[in-house]
Amino acid sequence: MGPFEDAKPWSMKGIVGVRRFIDKVWKLSASQQASKPAQAAVPALASVNKRTHALVKKISEDILAFKFNTSIAAYMEYVNAATADAEKFSLADFEVFVKLLSPFAPHIAEELWELMGHRESISKEPWPTFDPKMIVEDRVQLVVQINGKVRDQIMVAIDINQAEATRVAVASEKVQKWLDGKQPKKIIYVKGKLLSIVV
Amino acid sequence: MDRFDHQKIEKKWQERWGKEKPFRADDASKKEKRYVLDMFPYPSAEGLHVGHPEGYTASDIYSRYLRMKGYEVLHPMGFDAFGLPAENYALKTGTHPSATTQKNIENMRRQIMSLGFSYDWDREVITTDPKYYKWTQWIFVELFKHGLAYEADAPINWCPKDKTGLANEEVINGKCERCGAEVTKKKIKQWLVKITDERYIERLLNDLEKLNWPENVKEMQRHWIGRSEGAEIDFPIHPEQAGMGLLKVFTTRPDTIFGATYMVVAPEHPIVKKALKVVENKKEVEKYVETSIHKSDLDRTDLAKEKTGVEMRGIHVVNPATKKEIPVWVADYVLGSYGTGAIMAVPAHDERDWEFAKKYGLPIKEVVQQAEYRFKTCLIIHGRPSKDHSGEPGFLGEENCHWIPWVKKHLEERGTTVYNPRMPRSWEPDYQEWKKTVEKIDIDEHSVIVGHSAGGAFIVRWLSETKKKIRKLILVSPSKSMNPKKDYVDIIAKFYEFNVDPDLKNRINESVIFTSNDEERHLKSAELYAKELSARTIRLENHGHFISRDMKNNELPELLTEISLSRAFSGEGIAVNSGQFDGLKSSQCITKVIDWLEKEGVGKRSVNYRLRDWLFSRQRYWGEPIPIIHCKNCGHVAVPEKDLPVELPKVKKYQPTGTGQSPLATIAAWVNTTCPKCGGKAKRETNTMPQWAGSNWYFLRYCDPTNSKRLADPKKLEEWLPVNLYIGGAEHAVLHLLYARFIYKFLYDIGAVPEKVGDEPFVKLKNQGLILGEDG
Numbered sequence: 001m002g003p004f005e006d007a008k009p010w011s012m013k014g015i016v017g018v019r020r021f022i023d024k025v026w027k028l029s030a031s032q033q034a035s036k037p038a039q040a041a042v043p044a045l046a047s048v049n050k051r052t053h054a055l056v057k058k059i060s061e062d063i064l065a066f067k068f069n070t071s072i073a074a075y076m077e078y079v080n081a082a083t084a085d086a087e088k089f090s091l092a093d094f095e096v097f098v099k100l101l102s103p104f105a106p107h108i109a110e111e112l113w114e115l116m117g118h119r120e121s122i123s124k125e126p127w128p129t130f131d132p133k134m135i136v137e138d139r140v141q142l143v144v145q146i147n148g149k150v151r152d153q154i155m156v157a158i159d160i161n162q163a164e165a166t167r168v169a170v171a172s173e174k175v176q177k178w179l180d181g182k183q184p185k186k187i188i189y190v191k192g193k194l195l196s197i198v199v
Numbered sequence: 200m201d202r203f204d205h206q207k208i209e210k211k212w213q214e215r216w217g218k219e220k221p222f223r224a225d226d227a228s229k230k231e232k233r234y235v236l237d238m239f240p241y242p243s244a245e246g247l248h249v250g251h252p253e254g255y256t257a258s259d260i261y262s263r264y265l266r267m268k269g270y271e272v273l274h275p276m277g278f279d280a281f282g283l284p285a286e287n288y289a290l291k292t293g294t295h296p297s298a299t300t301q302k303n304i305e306n307m308r309r310q311i312m313s314l315g316f317s318y319d320w321d322r323e324v325i326t327t328d329p330k331y332y333k334w335t336q337w338i339f340v341e342l343f344k345h346g347l348a349y350e351a352d353a354p355i356n357w358c359p360k361d362k363t364g365l366a367n368e369e370v371i372n373g374k375c376e377r378c379g380a381e382v383t384k385k386k387i388k389q390w391l392v393k394i395t396d397e398r399y400i401e402r403l404l405n406d407l408e409k410l411n412w413p414e415n416v417k418e419m420q421r422h423w424i425g426r427s428e429g430a431e432i433d434f435p436i437h438p439e440q441a442g443m444g445l446l447k448v449f450t451t452r453p454d455t456i457f458g459a460t461y462m463v464v465a466p467e468h469p470i471v472k473k474a475l476k477v478v479e480n481k482k483e484v485e486k487y488v489e490t491s492i493h494k495s496d497l498d499r500t501d502l503a504k505e506k507t508g509v510e511m512r513g514i515h516v517v518n519p520a521t522k523k524e525i526p527v528w529v530a531d532y533v534l535g536s537y538g539t540g541a542i543m544a545v546p547a548h549d550e551r552d553w554e555f556a557k558k559y560g561l562p563i564k565e566v567v568q569q570a571e572y573r574f575k576t577c578l579i580i581h582g583r584p585s586k587d588h589s590g591e592p593g594f595l596g597e598e599n600c601h602w603i604p605w606v607k608k609h610l611e612e613r614g615t616t617v618y619n620p621r622m623p624r625s626w627e628p629d630y631q632e633w634k635k636t637v638e639k640i641d642i643d644e645h646s647v648i649v650g651h652s653a654g655g656a657f658i659v660r661w662l663s664e665t666k667k668k669i670r671k672l673i674l675v676s677p678s679k680s681m682n683p684k685k686d687y688v689d690i691i692a693k694f695y696e697f698n699v700d701p702d703l704k705n706r707i708n709e710s711v712i713f714t715s716n717d718e719e720r721h722l723k724s725a726e727l728y729a730k731e732l733s734a735r736t737i738r739l740e741n742h743g744h745f746i747s748r749d750m751k752n753n754e755l756p757e758l759l760t761e762i763s764l765s766r767a768f769s770g771e772g773i774a775v776n777s778g779q780f781d782g783l784k785s786s787q788c789i790t791k792v793i794d795w796l797e798k799e800g801v802g803k804r805s806v807n808y809r810l811r812d813w814l815f816s817r818q819r820y821w822g823e824p825i826p827i828i829h830c831k832n833c834g835h836v837a838v839p840e841k842d843l844p845v846e847l848p849k850v851k852k853y854q855p856t857g858t859g860q861s862p863l864a865t866i867a868a869w870v871n872t873t874c875p876k877c878g879g880k881a882k883r884e885t886n887t888m889p890q891w892a893g894s895n896w897y898f899l900r901y902c903d904p905t906n907s908k909r910l911a912d913p914k915k916l917e918e919w920l921p922v923n924l925y926i927g928g929a930e931h932a933v934l935h936l937l938y939a940r941f942i943y944k945f946l947y948d949i950g951a952v953p954e955k956v957g958d959e960p961f962v963k964l965k966n967q968g969l970i971l972g973e974d975g
Contacts (some may be wrong), residue, residue, distance in 0.1 A: 005413070006968040028204035063264045066257060066965060103263035106315055107209045121221045123317065127267035 002147045005066070018072070022108055024079050025101070031111050048134075051081060055128070056130035059100045068104070075101060091116075096128045144169045145196040146178040162189040169195050200893040213315055214902045222262075222317040226902075228271035234919045235262045236898055236961075238927030238935070239277045239324075242303035243289050243889070247310045250928065252460035254967040258926045259316045266317075270892070273919050274317060274900040277324035278304050281332075282890030283377055285819035290854065296540050297849070300327055326893030326902045331900060333844035334910040335893050336826040338942065339815075339947060340837040342825065347393045348815065350835065354467060354492065354535070355814055357385035362390060366814040366889065367536075368423070368934045373495040376934075382495050387859040390816040390825055391885060394941050398948070400424065400808060402958070403940060412964040419932040425809025427451045430793045432543065432802035434462060434516035436470070437524065441477045443470060446516055446527070449538035449807045453796065454788035456520040457777040459543035460556070462527045463508065466491045467535035469848070471511075474527075479513040484529055487506035491531035499531040506532045506555045518543075519801040520778070520792075525537055529556065538807050546767065551864045553767035563760060567785060568613075574646050575670075577610055577762055579603055579619040580637070582652025587626045601651070601747050602755035609759050622654070628694045633657055644668040647762050651675040651745060652721070656695060659728065663700035668707070672732065673761055675713045676745045679724040699731040710734035711761050715742035715749070737761070744777040813938065815889060820853035820862045822887030830874035830881040839875050845883070861885040866868065894935055895942040896923055899952070900962065910946075913953040929966040936964070 102109035302930020360380035429451035508530025546556035655677025771785035796802030
C-alpha cells in the first residue's frame with residue numbers, strides 16, 4: 001500500500017500481511033487478558049509506555065495527512081515490540097492501542113474493547129492524547145568510522161559511554177569485516193555521534 | 200480465547216451498529232460539525248470495484264477519528280442510479296431498468312455495509328426515487344425561470360453506440376466518456392444549461408483560488424473554462440453586394456493582424472450557407488461541408504492529422520490592417536464552437552495555419568520576430584564544382600554562386616550574421632582542409648547551417664565528428680557517394696567516406712532537406728539523409744540540383760523562410776512588417792493594435808472562453824423527465840411545482856430509438872397533456888436529463904433527506920455545509936465537480952443555499968490514487 005493519492009498496484013500479499021497482523025493483535029490481547037486480569041486496577045495514564053505516546057502522535061498526524069500506509073507500518077512495529085517485550089506494556093497501553101486502531105479496524109477494536117469490560121461502542125471514546133515530554137528520542141544513530149571511512153551506523157542509547165560504544169561497534173558484522181582481525185590502535189569517541197577506530 | 204473469527208465478529212458489530220446507530224449525525228448537536236463526503240456510486244451489476252473501498256476506507260478512518268476527537272460528523276452514502284450504465288445493463292439483460300437498478304442497489308448496499316463503514320444510513324439518498332428527483336426537476340425549472348436553461352437546434356456530440364447526445368465534458372479525446380465509441384455530430388433539438396452565463400463563468404474560474412483542492416484538478420477546470428483575452432475583429436466580406444456583411448473573428452494575438460494572409464471559417468459557420476449563393480465552386484464547397492460535419496472534433500483539430508479545406512472562390516475579405524484582399528477558406532480544423540467559428544489565419548505564427556498554408560501554397564508573412572533572432576548566425580557551405588573555375592573572368596568564387604548571394608543579402612537585411620566561406624580546392628575537396636576553414640567560425644546551438652550538395656555531406660560529417668549542437672540543419676540537394684561516376688577520383692571518394700552519427704539528430708532541433716522533382720542523381724542521398732537525420736523533406740518543382748542552370752533564376756524564398764522560421768513561431772517577440780507597430784514588443788503591440796482597431800471601429804477588446812453551454816438532454820429512457828411542456832400558444836412552459844415530480848412512466852419498451860428521439864416520445868398517453876398556462880392541448884418534453892443532474896446537488900439532500908416541502912431546509916444546510924472534505928476519483932474533474940459547483944452557486948444565488956455557508960460546496964477535495972493490476 002502506498003500514499004492515498006498515488007496510484008498503486010493491487011497486492012494479495014498486502015492483504016495476507018494485514019490479516020496476519022490482525023491475528024497478532026488478537027493473540028496479544030489474549031496474553032494481555034491472561035497476564036493482567038481485568039479486576040487488577042487499571043494503571044493510570046502516567047504509566048503508559050513511551051512507545052504508546054509516540055504511537056498516538058504518529059497515528060494522529062498520519063490520519064490528518066492521509067498517510068494511512070505509514071500508520072499500518074507503525075501499528076505493526078508496535079505490536080511486534082509489545083509481543084516481544086510484554087512486561088513493559090500495561091493494560092492501559094493496550095487500551096490506548098485499541099482506540100488508535102479503531103478507525104482502521106473497527107470490528108476487532110469493538111470486540112477487544114468489549115472483552116476489556118466496556119459497554120459503550122469504542123467509537124464513543126475520546127481520541128487518546130499524548131504527552132510530548134514522553135516522546136524524547138533516547139536512542140541515536142552512531143556513525144562508526146574505520147581509518148577515517150564511514151563503515152556502519154548503529155542504534156545506541158543516547159548516553160552510551162566509549163567502552164560500551166566500542167563493544168557494540170566491534171560486535172557489528174560490517175565493522176568486523178573492515179577490522180579484519182586487527183586490533184584498534186586509536187579510538188576517538190564523540191558522545192552519541194561518532195566512533196572513529198584507527199587500526 | 201480462540202483464533203480471531205472475523206466473519207462472526209464483523210457480523211456481530213455490523214448488526215450492533217445497525218441497531219444502536221452510533222454513527223447517526225445529529226442536526227441538533229451542540230458539537231462542532233464536520234461533513235465528510237464520499238462520491239456516491241452508481242449501482243452497477245458488477246457491484247463495488249476495488250477503487251470504491253479505497254476511497255470509502257480513507258473517509259471512514261477520517262470520520263471515525265473526527266468523532267473521537269469530539270466532532271459531530273455527517274458521513275452519508277447513497278446511489279446515483281439514473282443514467283446510461285444502469286439502462287445499458289437493463290437492455291443487455293432484458294429486464295426493466297427500475298428492477299435491475301433496485302437489485303443492484305441492494306447488492307451494493309450489502310457490499311458496502313459488509314465493510315463496516317460508519318455511514319449514517321438513515322440519510323441514504325437514491326437519485327431515481329421520485330421524492331428525490333422532484334427536486335432535481337425543481338432545480339431545472341428554476342434554471343429555466345432564470346433564463347439559464349434553453350432549447351436550441353444545434354449540431355451536438357452524438358454517441359452512435361449509446362444513441363444519445365453527449366455534453367462536451369463527456370467526450371474524451373473524441374470518444375464517448377462511457378462506452379469509448381467514436382463520437383460523431385448530429386443536429387437535433389436540445390436543452391442546454393447556460394453554464395457560460397456571465398453571472399457564473401468568471402466566478403467558476405476565480406473561486407477555484409479559494410479551494411483546497413489538488414492543483415491538477417483546479418488546473419483542469421481552469422483549462423476547461425479556458426479564458427483568453429484578445430480582440431474581436433471585423434473583416435468586411437466582398438463583394439459587398441452579396442450582402443454577407445462582416446466576418447467576425449476572435450484572436451488572442453491581434454498583434455499579428457498584418458500577417459493574416461487568409462481567413463478560415465468552420466464548415467458549420469452560417470456564412471457558408473450564404474456564400475453558397477455567390478461562390479464559383481458551390482459544388483466543391485457543399486461536398487466539403489457535408490463530409491466534415493460528421494467528423495469528430497478530435498479528428499478535426501488533431502495536430503497530427505492532415506488538414507483539409509476548400510477556398511470559397513468568388514468571395515474575399517479585406518484585411519483592415521493591410522487593406523489587402525485575402526481569400527476565405529472553409530476548413531474543418533476550425534471548430535464552429537470555438538470563438539466565432541472563424542479565424543484570421545496567420546501562418547507564420549500559428550502552427551496549424553502554417554501547415555495549412557504550406558499545403559495549399561498560401562502566403563506566409565512574418566510579423567513577429569524572435570527577440571534573439573538578430574543574434575543568430577547562419578553558415579552556408581557551398582558544394583563541389585566539377586572543375587576549377589577560379590581562372591575564369593568575373594568568377595567570384597563558389598561561395599557566391601547560385602542562390603547563395605540572394606539568400607545572404609536577405610538574411611543580412613534582417614540582421615543575421617551570414618558566413619559563406621570559400622572552401623579550399625573545392626573541385627577536389629579534402630575533408631581535413633575543409634574542416635580547418637569551418638573551425639574558425641563561431642557556431643553554437645543557435646546557429647543554422649545550410650549545406651549544398653557536397654557541402655551538405657561535409658557538414659553532416661563534421662557535425663557527426665565534433666558532436667556540436669545546432670539549432671537547425673538544412674541540406675540542399677545533398678550528395679553522398681551512391682553512384683560513383685568516372686570523374687570520382689580517390690580524394691573525392693575519401694571525402695564521402697563517413698558514417699552519419701546516429702545521435703546527430705538528437706543534437707539538432709530540426710533538420711530539413713530540399714530536393715526537387717526533376718533531380719534523380721541525388722535523390723537517393725537525400726532519402727538517406729532524411730532517414731538518418733529524421734529530417735523533413737521539402738520537394739520543390741523544377742529546381743534540379745539547385746544550381747543556377749537548373750533553377751533558371753537565383754532566388755530561393757523557400758529556403759529563406761526555412762532559415763528564418765524554423766516553424767510557425769507562436770511565441771512573443773518584436774513586431775515587424777506591421778506598419779506603424781514595427782518594433783513593439785508583442786505584449787505592447789497587442790494593446791496598441793486593439794486601441795487602433797477600436798479607434799477605426801473595426802474591432803474591440805474581448806474575452807473568449809473554451810467552456811460551452813452544458814448539453815442537458817439525453818435521448819434515453821432512464822433519466823429524470825425534463826419538466827417542460829410545449830404549448831403551441833404559450834411556447835415552453837415549466838411544469839408547476841405542485842405537479843412535480845413528472846414521474847418517469849413505467850413502460851415496457853425503453854430501447855433507444857436512435858433517431859434522436861427519446862423512447863418517451865412514443866408513449867402518446869404520456870406525451871399528450873394540457874398546457875398549465877392556457878389549458879390548451881400541449882405535449883410533454885420527451886428528452887431526459889443526464890446523469891449529472893441527480894449528482895450535482897445530492898450532498899444537499901443528505902442534510903435533510905426526507906423534506907417534502909423543499910429541497911432541503913436552509914437551517915439544516917447551515918448546520919452542515921459546506922462539505923469539509925470530499926473524496927473521490929480525479930476522473931470527475933471537469934464533469935461532476937464543475938457542474939456541482941455551478942448548480943451550487945445558482946442555488947446560492949436564488950437563496951436555496953443559505954448565504955452563511957458561502958457559494959463553494961467543497962472546501963477540500965482529495966482524489967484517491969488508482970489501484971492498478973497486481974503487476975502495477
